[in-house]
Amino acid sequence: MEMGLGVLxxxxxxxxxxxxxxxxxxxxGKFGTAGEGSAxxxxxxxxxMRQYPDCET
Structure with a gap:
């Protein structure tokens, strides 16, 4: 809502x-596609996952 009503x-x-x-x-159209990419x-x-493991070592 902030983007639609406020910014746009x-x-x-x-x-x-x-x-x-x-x-x-x-x-x-207004801001381009920055930040979009493939998964x-x-x-x-x-x-x-190797670089940032969930468990503490």
Missing amino acids: GLAPAVFWSLTPRELQAILR PTRAELDAL
């Missing part, structure tokens, strides 16, 4: 009538 300045009726996909398209691979997850 949409009227409440317009904001509430948007579908999630429409809101996402508006946000991408990590299994090998990347395994490396992270």
